Amino acid sequence: MAFGPFLLLALMEGMVTAAVLSLAAVGLSLVFGVMRVVNVAHGEFFMLGAVIAWFVTGMIPGPPWLAFLAALAIAPLLVGALAAAADGLILKRLNYDPEATIVATIGLMYMIQQAALTFYGPDARPVLAPFEWRVQLPWFGTSGYKFFVVGAAILLLLAVWQLMTRTKAGLVMRATQVDRDTARAFGINVDRVYMGTFALGAGLAAAAAVLVVPISQAHYLMGHDPLLLSFIVVIIGGLGSLRGTVIAALIIGLSDGVISMFFSPTLAKILATLLVAMVLVFRPQGLFGART
Amino acid sequence: MTTTSLFAPSRRRVLQGMGAGLVTAALPGHVWAQSAPLKIGFQLHRTGIGAAYGRWYERTTTAAATAINAAGGIGGRPVEIVFEDDATDPKRGAEVVEKLAGPAGCDLIMGTLFSHVVMGSAPRAGELKIPYLVCSEGYHVASGALNRWTLQPGITDVRAQISTMAPWVSQNLGKKVTMVFPDYAFGHDHRDFFTQAIAAQGGEVIAHIAIPPTETSFTRYFPQIPAETEVLYHVMVGPAVLTFVKELGEFYGTGAKPALFGFVDSLEAVDTATPGLEFLEGTHFWEGHCRVKPADATEAETAYRAAVGVDDNGASVSDTKDVATYAHMFSCWETLYFIKQTVETSGYAGVADRQKLVEAMEAVTDLPAGPERPQGAMRFDGKKHQVFGSQNISKIEGGKLVRVHQTTIEEGLYDNDTDYTAMSF
Numbered sequence: 001m002a003f004g005p006f007l008l009l010a011l012m013e014g015m016v017t018a019a020v021l022s023l024a025a026v027g028l029s030l031v032f033g034v035m036r037v038v039n040v041a042h043g044e045f046f047m048l049g050a051v052i053a054w055f056v057t058g059m060i061p062g063p064p065w066l067a068f069l070a071a072l073a074i075a076p077l078l079v080g081a082l083a084a085a086a087d088g089l090i091l092k093r094l095n096y097d098p099e100a101t102i103v104a105t106i107g108l109m110y111m112i113q114q115a116a117l118t119f120y121g122p123d124a125r126p127v128l129a130p131f132e133w134r135v136q137l138p139w140f141g142t143s144g145y146k147f148f149v150v151g152a153a154i155l156l157l158l159a160v161w162q163l164m165t166r167t168k169a170g171l172v173m174r175a176t177q178v179d180r181d182t183a184r185a186f187g188i189n190v191d192r193v194y195m196g197t198f199a200l201g202a203g204l205a206a207a208a209a210v211l212v213v214p215i216s217q218a219h220y221l222m223g224h225d226p227l228l229l230s231f232i233v234v235i236i237g238g239l240g241s242l243r244g245t246v247i248a249a250l251i252i253g254l255s256d257g258v259i260s261m262f263f264s265p266t267l268a269k270i271l272a273t274l275l276v277a278m279v280l281v282f283r284p285q286g287l288f289g290a291r292t
Numbered sequence: 293m294t295t296t297s298l299f300a301p302s303r304r305r306v307l308q309g310m311g312a313g314l315v316t317a318a319l320p321g322h323v324w325a326q327s328a329p330l331k332i333g334f335q336l337h338r339t340g341i342g343a344a345y346g347r348w349y350e351r352t353t354t355a356a357a358t359a360i361n362a363a364g365g366i367g368g369r370p371v372e373i374v375f376e377d378d379a380t381d382p383k384r385g386a387e388v389v390e391k392l393a394g395p396a397g398c399d400l401i402m403g404t405l406f407s408h409v410v411m412g413s414a415p416r417a418g419e420l421k422i423p424y425l426v427c428s429e430g431y432h433v434a435s436g437a438l439n440r441w442t443l444q445p446g447i448t449d450v451r452a453q454i455s456t457m458a459p460w461v462s463q464n465l466g467k468k469v470t471m472v473f474p475d476y477a478f479g480h481d482h483r484d485f486f487t488q489a490i491a492a493q494g495g496e497v498i499a500h501i502a503i504p505p506t507e508t509s510f511t512r513y514f515p516q517i518p519a520e521t522e523v524l525y526h527v528m529v530g531p532a533v534l535t536f537v538k539e540l541g542e543f544y545g546t547g548a549k550p551a552l553f554g555f556v557d558s559l560e561a562v563d564t565a566t567p568g569l570e571f572l573e574g575t576h577f578w579e580g581h582c583r584v585k586p587a588d589a590t591e592a593e594t595a596y597r598a599a600v601g602v603d604d605n606g607a608s609v610s611d612t613k614d615v616a617t618y619a620h621m622f623s624c625w626e627t628l629y630f631i632k633q634t635v636e637t638s639g640y641a642g643v644a645d646r647q648k649l650v651e652a653m654e655a656v657t658d659l660p661a662g663p664e665r666p667q668g669a670m671r672f673d674g675k676k677h678q679v680f681g682s683q684n685i686s687k688i689e690g691g692k693l694v695r696v697h698q699t700t701i702e703e704g705l706y707d708n709d710t711d712y713t714a715m716s717f
Contacts (some may be wrong), residue, residue, distance in 0.1 A: 006515050012513050122343030123561075124531030132567065134545055140544020216508050219531050221340075251610070260512045260559070265504065 005139035006261065016146050019153035020212045022249030024226045025233040026160060026206030026242055032242025034177045034197045037096060040105040042205055043227025044112035045083060049075045049206025050218040051120050054127050068130035072210050076203035083202030087195045095105020096194070100121060109223075116220040129214035149211045157205060164242065173197060177240065232272050236279050238289025248287065297367055306355050311353030315347030325498055329372040330365070330635065332357075332628070333401040335413065341505065341530040342406045344561035345617045347402060349427070350375055355599045356628040366632045367640070374398055376571050382412025389413045393420045399643060402627050403427055403703075404619070406529075407478040408505075421717065423650055425631065427623035429453070429580075431481045434678035436710035443677040444625035447580060448476035448670075449622065450481040452704035455681050457553075457578055460697055464581035465551040465576070467495035468524025472513070473527050475502035482527050482555070503528070510536050514543045517550075528627045529557035535564050541571040551575070556686075556693070560617040563607070565691040574689045576696070577672040579684045580590070581667045583618040596625065596666035605692065622667040629655070630672075647717050671701050675711045680704050 026043045053071040059065040073259045086108055094100040118171050133144030164170035175192045205226070217224070233252050237244030252272055259268035281284060303409045334353055337346035357371045365371055369699030374396050374528040378385040383405065392398045400423040403411050407430035414432075417424035418439035426433065426444050431451045461469070469490055474478035479502065501516050510532075517524060528536045537558060552575035564572065585597065600621070602610045608614035630653070638645065638652035654674035661669040683704065685697040685716040 001651060009515055010512070013509075017509075122339040122346070124344075124534070126534055126566070128567075134542060136545045139547075140515075141542050141547060143542045145511060174555065215535070217535055221531075222508070257512065261515055265507070265512065 002139070005137070007258070008137075009140060009142070010258045010261040011254065012146065012257075013261070014254035015150050016212075016215070016253075017252045017256050018253025019150045020208045021226070021229055021253050022246045023091055023153050023156060023208035023211070023247050024205045025230040025237070025245050027159065027208075028172075028230045029237070029240060029242060029245040030160075030204070031198055031201035032234065033242075034173050035091075035096060035194050036098060036121035037091060037101045038098070038105070039201065040102060040227070041086075041108040041112060042105075042201070043225075044109050044116075045079050045202040045221030045223075045225035046205040046209045046226045047116060047218075048079050048082070048112060049209030049218060050127070050213040050222060051116055051220070052078055052206070053210045053213050054120075054125050054218040056083050057127050064128045065130035068128070068210075068214070071127070072207065074264075075210050076206040078207035080199035080203035084199040087198040087239065089264070091198070092191060092194070095255045109182070113220060113223070114246075120218075120220060124216050124217040124219040127213045132141060143215070145214060147262055149215070153258060156204070160204070163240065169196070175213045234286075235276050236287060238286025241286065241288040244286055244288025313332045316376050316663060327647060329370045330367075331372050331374055331396070331398045332631065333396055333398035334375045334403040335378050335385060335388050335392070335401060335409070336403060337380040337405055337409070337511060338375070338377035340378075341379035341533070342409075345575075345620065346380075347547075348561070348617045348621045349405065349624050349691075352600050352624040353403065353628060356625045357602070359599055360628065360632055367629055367636045371627040371628075371632075377542075378405050378409055378413075380409060384409055385409040385413035386416040386694050389416045389420065389422075389424070393422045395415070398422070399640075400425065400631065400646070400649070401475060402631070405429075407432060407481075408476050410438075410442075411477055413662055413710050417441050421646060422645060423653070426440040427625050428478075429620070430475065430478055430532050431485070434673075434708065434710055436676075436708070436712070438677075440712050440715045441650060443650070445546045445653065445679045446623035446625075447671055447679065448681045448683065448704060450478070450677055451584045451706060452680055452684050453483045453578065453580070454482065455489045455706060456699035456703040457685070458486060458493050458495070460685055460699075461523060461553050462493035462495040462524070465553055467493075468519050468522040469494040469495060469497045469518055469525050470501065470521040470523070470550070471497055471525045472501045472503065472517075474505045474529055476505050478529065479503075479505075479527065482525075497525075507614070507656060508532050508535065510539045512541065516691075518539060521550045524550045524552050525554070526552065528558040529560075533558050533560065534566065537562070537567075537572065538568045541568055544571060552576070556580075556619045556638075560619060561615050563613065563615050569689075573691070576637060576687055576690070577686050577693060577694070578619075579686050579693065580619040580624045580639070580681075582684050582693065582695050583616070584686075586695050588665070591662070592661065592663045592666045596622070597610045600625070626659075626665050626667065626670070630659070634665075650717070669701065671705075675713055676708070677710075678711050 024046055027292055032039055052075040056071040056074050057067040060070050069233050090104050091101055129145040135142050135144045139249045170211055172188050176190055233248045234245055238246030305585050336350055353373055357373050362372050376388045376392055378388045392401050402425040404426045405428050407428055410428045414424055418441045424442045427446050429447055429450050431449045434449050473482045482499055499518050501513050503513055554577045556577045556579045570686050585604040602616045606616050606618045634652045639648045640646050656672040659665055659670040668682050670679045672679045680701050682701055683699045684695050686693040687696045
């Protein structure tokens with residue numbers, strides 16, 4: 001294949017990775033930024049989103065787009081509710097102690113994974129895309145649904161941006177992020193903010209999974225890679241910085257697409273990990289993180 | 293208040309006990325004479341990347357054990373299968389071997405499919421001196437890399453399968469081949485032996501594309517397929533096989549594409565009529581055992597299909613969406629019958645006879661077709677610890693796999709230096 005089309009395909013694949021990754025990583029970043037909780041179970045919330053999408057699309061009759069839209073609405077809500085419950089039952093009782101919450105979310109990760117294995121099973125199951133549209137370019141074909149994934153991810157990210165910068169809920173969340181005790185002194189119910197943030201973070205991971213599941217199938221072990229890549233993105237972008245997270249997701253997603261096509265996927269992973277190491281050594285607060 | 297205890301039984305209790313004793317004594321004699329079951333440990337990929345195979349390997353083995361028990365068991369003893377999940381993980385695999393050989397008290401172990409699990413488990417089986425019968429296709433047994441206790445009596449190895457495919461591919465599809473395969477032992481067998489076999493036919497492999505076994509996205513690999521490729525040879529395993537074939541279809545779309553020749557592993561447990569797979573129409577696949585019942589199916593084939601609960605299209609009779617791993621799972625059925633045959637000829641009575649049992653297995657040669665071998669006749673090579681059978685090439689016509697060619701056992705035979713019988717136990 002000639003260089004031009006080759007690069008085009010690499011960039012297109014990279015954009016899909018970047019879109020999904022930025023949604024998942026923004027969820028992780030929000031949770032860390034506001035709550036200072038490193039959520040190791042984030043990848044399992046992603047997986048649950050995909051699994052719930054499989055159940056929902058199987059239960060709702062009618063055209064595929066209707067079932068898919070229902071899944072896109074229901075899966076993040078259910079996963080968010082589960083996350084809110086996990087916050088109230090586990091994280092709150094640990095007083096959001098950083099070390100304890102890491103161990104607790106590791107436990108949560110295994111519980112969710114094994115529950116999915118028990119109730120959903122060990123098989124990879126396909127979810128129908130909302131529409132079948134195959135784009136035939138002169139050099140290769142691709143699925144038109146992939147463009148939809150990128151568009152939907154951009155819309156969702158804009159919505160999160162609006163929520164954080166233009167609404168009272170966002171203001172309260174940012175206030176809690178800056179100083180939890182002062183926020184409480186001003187009458188903000190910090191417990192509720194935490195619960196809402198944890199649910200929102202998990203919901204974003206679930207939404208990312210619903211978008212990607214028609215491309216990649218639902219499987220109980222699928223949460224591992226998104227978790228790892230989200231951590232990489234969040235560290236590079238700067239923990240708690242939404243803008244940094246999105247930019248880092250673009251860097252990682254596109255470089256992953258291009259490097260894995262021109263060289264090898266393993267090299268792409270090696271370079272991403274090397275970048276994390278470099279950022280941690282030379283700019284520990286991340287590319288866009290605030291100095292503390 | 294009345295109390296009864298073991299030490300001061302009431303009269304009623306004593307009478308009840310005596311009555312029970314009388315009833316027991318009056319039971320037919322064979323209940324008393326029934327011997328302990330022959331326990332066969334099954335290393336099962338119930339979870340992990342081999343789960344689709346695991347589900348069907350369990351069903352096939354259970355069906356074979358039921359059939360054997362209904363016909364009087366093995367050497368007069370009933371068979372009991374002890375299934376143990378290894379999560380398709382090599383490290384866990386070795387632990388499963390230990391558990392089955394030790395606490396579970398199994399006479400022998402069978403059933404492992406994924407080659408990396410075989411490689412991780414076989415050395416432990418050798419150390420524990422327990423017969424370990426794999427259903428894996430890998431060349432690792434016949435290559436001589438394993439040990440005296442590891443045998444593959446139920447399915448032809450990849451090297452033999454491939455050497456029968458290469459002539460057909462070069463004569464019917466093309467000579468410039470690009471290979472896509474999983475990047476571990478099983479895929480490497482494909483890479484090494486097909487490259488060799490097609491070269492012997494005057495063909496050439498122009499590109500090798502190795503894909504990590506845990507990969508979930510494949511489009512990024514397809515641009516590496518050179519434009520002058522005449523035949524794309526693909527073999528893929530794991531939960532992402534459907535994604536693999538779908539993305540291949542999207543990539544080629546309605547444009548020009550090379551002839552496709554796949555190992556049906558790329559489609560095992562996947563319905564060939566799935567939307568998005570229309571591009572596979574007219575392409576060819578290797579099949580160990582034909583998923584769609586051939587018109588000339590034998591009686592044994594029909595009986596086997598009914599016993600394992602698979603319909604004429606290769607799906608479960610209770611759920612047409614649950615497609616079988618039909619091309620591979622016969623190996624469990626045939627391995628269990630191989631065990632039956634050799635336990636009976638060796639007079640195996642208990643774990644002390646394990647060495648005698650392996651020697652009896654090594655002495656087996658011809659394995660005729662019949663209810664024990666619904667896939668067809670096989671030939672066992674005791675030196676290589678490997679069985680050889682015939683292979684099928686099927687073409688997708690109208691969304692279904694239809695057999696177009698069948699090879700003979702002789703075409704797959706090869707020479708190497710392996711002689712396990714010269715190894716010590």
